[in-house]
Amino acid sequence: MGYLEGKCPKCGEKTREQSNAWAYGSPIRFCPRCKQEYLDRRWREVAIDGFDPKATSPAYYLKCFAGCLLGTALGYGWFYYTTHYKGYWSTANVGFLIVCALGTIGCLGMAIYIGLGFGKKADQKYMEESKRRLRDAEYVKKLLACGYHVPDEYTVGIRNSSDSL
Numbered sequence: 001m002g003y004l005e006g007k008c009p010k011c012g013e014k015t016r017e018q019s020n021a022w023a024y025g026s027p028i029r030f031c032p033r034c035k036q037e038y039l040d041r042r043w044r045e046v047a048i049d050g051f052d053p054k055a056t057s058p059a060y061y062l063k064c065f066a067g068c069l070l071g072t073a074l075g076y077g078w079f080y081y082t083t084h085y086k087g088y089w090s091t092a093n094v095g096f097l098i099v100c101a102l103g104t105i106g107c108l109g110m111a112i113y114i115g116l117g118f119g120k121k122a123d124q125k126y127m128e129e130s131k132r133r134l135r136d137a138e139y140v141k142k143l144l145a146c147g148y149h150v151p152d153e154y155t156v157g158i159r160n161s162s163d164s165l
Protein backbone atom coordinates (compact mmCIF):
# COMPACT_ATOMS: atom_id res chain seq x y z
CA MET A 1 0.00 0.00 0.00
CA GLY A 2 1.10 3.48 -0.76
CA TYR A 3 -0.15 6.93 -1.52
CA LEU A 4 -0.66 8.82 -4.72
CA GLU A 5 -0.28 12.56 -4.38
CA GLY A 6 -1.75 14.97 -6.83
CA LYS A 7 -3.59 18.19 -7.32
CA CYS A 8 -7.19 18.84 -8.26
CA PRO A 9 -7.08 20.63 -11.66
CA LYS A 10 -10.35 22.42 -10.87
CA CYS A 11 -9.56 24.08 -7.54
CA GLY A 12 -5.87 23.36 -6.96
CA GLU A 13 -6.44 21.35 -3.79
CA LYS A 14 -3.56 19.00 -3.04
CA THR A 15 -4.79 15.43 -2.90
CA ARG A 16 -3.32 12.38 -1.24
CA GLU A 17 -5.06 9.13 -1.85
CA GLN A 18 -4.36 5.63 -0.71
CA SER A 19 -3.53 3.32 -3.58
CA ASN A 20 -1.73 0.08 -4.19
CA ALA A 21 1.76 0.17 -5.72
CA TRP A 22 0.42 0.38 -9.27
CA ALA A 23 -2.49 2.76 -8.68
CA TYR A 24 -5.24 0.35 -9.68
CA GLY A 25 -8.50 2.20 -9.58
CA SER A 26 -10.71 4.60 -11.42
CA PRO A 27 -8.94 7.40 -13.32
CA ILE A 28 -11.96 9.56 -12.53
CA ARG A 29 -11.26 10.98 -9.13
CA PHE A 30 -13.43 13.03 -6.82
CA CYS A 31 -12.10 16.18 -5.16
CA PRO A 32 -13.19 16.40 -1.52
CA ARG A 33 -12.85 20.19 -1.53
CA CYS A 34 -14.69 21.39 -4.63
CA LYS A 35 -16.78 18.21 -4.94
CA GLN A 36 -16.00 17.89 -8.61
CA GLU A 37 -14.69 14.98 -10.61
CA TYR A 38 -11.46 15.16 -12.54
CA LEU A 39 -9.32 12.85 -14.65
CA ASP A 40 -6.08 11.44 -13.32
CA ARG A 41 -4.49 9.15 -15.89
CA ARG A 42 -1.96 7.77 -13.43
CA TRP A 43 -4.69 5.47 -12.15
CA ARG A 44 -5.16 2.25 -14.09
CA GLU A 45 -8.65 1.04 -14.84
CA VAL A 46 -7.48 -2.55 -15.07
CA ALA A 47 -10.40 -3.89 -17.14
CA ILE A 48 -9.31 -1.37 -19.81
CA ASP A 49 -5.62 -0.73 -19.28
CA GLY A 50 -4.69 -4.16 -17.99
CA PHE A 51 -2.38 -4.77 -15.08
CA ASP A 52 0.94 -3.03 -14.93
CA PRO A 53 3.40 -5.35 -16.76
CA LYS A 54 5.91 -4.86 -13.93
CA ALA A 55 3.31 -6.07 -11.45
CA THR A 56 3.11 -9.52 -12.97
CA SER A 57 6.81 -9.99 -13.61
CA PRO A 58 9.11 -11.00 -10.74
CA ALA A 59 12.01 -10.55 -13.21
CA TYR A 60 11.61 -6.77 -13.12
CA TYR A 61 11.98 -6.73 -9.35
CA LEU A 62 14.85 -9.21 -9.43
CA LYS A 63 16.75 -6.84 -11.73
CA CYS A 64 15.91 -3.98 -9.41
CA PHE A 65 17.07 -6.13 -6.48
CA ALA A 66 20.41 -6.85 -8.21
CA GLY A 67 20.90 -3.15 -8.95
CA CYS A 68 20.15 -2.12 -5.38
CA LEU A 69 22.37 -4.86 -3.99
CA LEU A 70 25.24 -3.62 -6.12
CA GLY A 71 24.54 -0.08 -4.91
CA THR A 72 24.56 -1.28 -1.30
CA ALA A 73 27.90 -3.03 -1.80
CA LEU A 74 29.42 0.08 -3.40
CA GLY A 75 27.95 2.31 -0.70
CA TYR A 76 29.37 0.07 1.99
CA GLY A 77 32.76 -0.05 0.28
CA TRP A 78 32.79 3.75 0.15
CA PHE A 79 31.80 3.96 3.84
CA TYR A 80 34.44 1.41 4.85
CA TYR A 81 37.12 3.24 2.88
CA THR A 82 36.41 6.70 4.30
CA THR A 83 35.97 5.54 7.92
CA HIS A 84 39.01 3.25 7.94
CA TYR A 85 41.47 5.20 5.84
CA LYS A 86 40.31 8.80 6.01
CA GLY A 87 38.74 8.94 9.45
CA TYR A 88 35.42 10.46 8.44
CA TRP A 89 32.08 9.53 6.97
CA SER A 90 29.63 11.65 5.03
CA THR A 91 25.88 11.91 5.30
CA ALA A 92 25.65 11.55 1.50
CA ASN A 93 27.37 8.19 1.82
CA VAL A 94 25.18 6.98 4.64
CA GLY A 95 22.06 8.26 2.90
CA PHE A 96 23.01 6.43 -0.29
CA LEU A 97 23.71 3.27 1.67
CA ILE A 98 20.34 3.41 3.45
CA VAL A 99 18.39 4.06 0.23
CA CYS A 100 20.12 1.17 -1.54
CA ALA A 101 19.63 -1.17 1.41
CA LEU A 102 15.92 -0.34 1.62
CA GLY A 103 15.60 -0.75 -2.14
CA THR A 104 17.29 -4.16 -1.93
CA ILE A 105 14.87 -5.39 0.72
CA GLY A 106 11.85 -3.85 -1.00
CA CYS A 107 12.63 -5.27 -4.44
CA LEU A 108 13.37 -8.72 -3.08
CA GLY A 109 10.12 -8.60 -1.14
CA MET A 110 8.17 -7.62 -4.27
CA ALA A 111 9.83 -10.34 -6.38
CA ILE A 112 8.90 -12.96 -3.79
CA TYR A 113 5.38 -11.56 -3.40
CA ILE A 114 4.74 -11.73 -7.14
CA GLY A 115 6.70 -14.93 -7.73
CA LEU A 116 4.73 -16.84 -5.14
CA GLY A 117 1.46 -15.60 -6.62
CA PHE A 118 0.34 -13.49 -3.67
CA GLY A 119 -0.45 -10.67 -6.04
CA LYS A 120 -2.99 -12.69 -7.99
CA LYS A 121 -5.71 -12.60 -5.39
CA ALA A 122 -5.38 -8.86 -4.96
CA ASP A 123 -5.38 -8.46 -8.76
CA GLN A 124 -8.63 -10.40 -9.02
CA LYS A 125 -10.22 -8.07 -6.53
CA TYR A 126 -9.06 -5.00 -8.50
CA MET A 127 -10.33 -6.55 -11.73
CA GLU A 128 -13.73 -7.24 -10.18
CA GLU A 129 -13.97 -3.68 -8.90
CA SER A 130 -12.96 -2.34 -12.30
CA LYS A 131 -15.56 -4.45 -14.13
CA ARG A 132 -18.21 -3.39 -11.66
CA ARG A 133 -17.49 0.28 -12.40
CA LEU A 134 -17.67 -0.39 -16.14
CA ARG A 135 -21.15 -1.87 -15.83
CA ASP A 136 -22.33 1.64 -15.01
CA ALA A 137 -23.27 3.29 -18.32
CA GLU A 138 -22.82 6.82 -16.92
CA TYR A 139 -19.33 5.95 -15.82
CA VAL A 140 -18.46 4.44 -19.22
CA LYS A 141 -19.72 7.59 -20.95
CA LYS A 142 -17.37 9.68 -18.82
CA LEU A 143 -14.41 7.46 -19.73
CA LEU A 144 -15.30 7.61 -23.42
CA ALA A 145 -15.52 11.41 -23.17
CA CYS A 146 -12.01 11.37 -21.66
CA GLY A 147 -10.72 9.42 -24.66
CA TYR A 148 -10.51 5.99 -23.07
CA HIS A 149 -10.83 2.93 -25.27
CA VAL A 150 -13.51 1.05 -23.43
CA PRO A 151 -13.86 -2.60 -24.57
CA ASP A 152 -16.96 -3.27 -26.69
CA GLU A 153 -18.61 -5.47 -24.11
CA TYR A 154 -19.13 -2.41 -21.90
CA THR A 155 -20.19 0.01 -24.61
CA VAL A 156 -22.81 -2.01 -26.53
CA GLY A 157 -25.82 -0.48 -24.77
CA ILE A 158 -24.33 3.00 -24.91
CA ARG A 159 -23.49 2.93 -28.62
CA ASN A 160 -26.99 1.66 -29.42
CA SER A 161 -28.68 4.36 -27.43
CA SER A 162 -26.63 7.10 -29.08
CA ASP A 163 -27.26 5.60 -32.55
CA SER A 164 -30.98 5.86 -32.03
CA LEU A 165 -30.78 9.56 -31.15
Ligand SMILES: [Zn+2]
Pocket residue numbers: 008009010011012013031032033034035036
Ligand atom coordinates in the same frame (compact mmCIF):
# COMPACT_ATOMS: atom_id res chain seq x y z
ZN1 LIG B 1 -11.09 20.45 -6.39
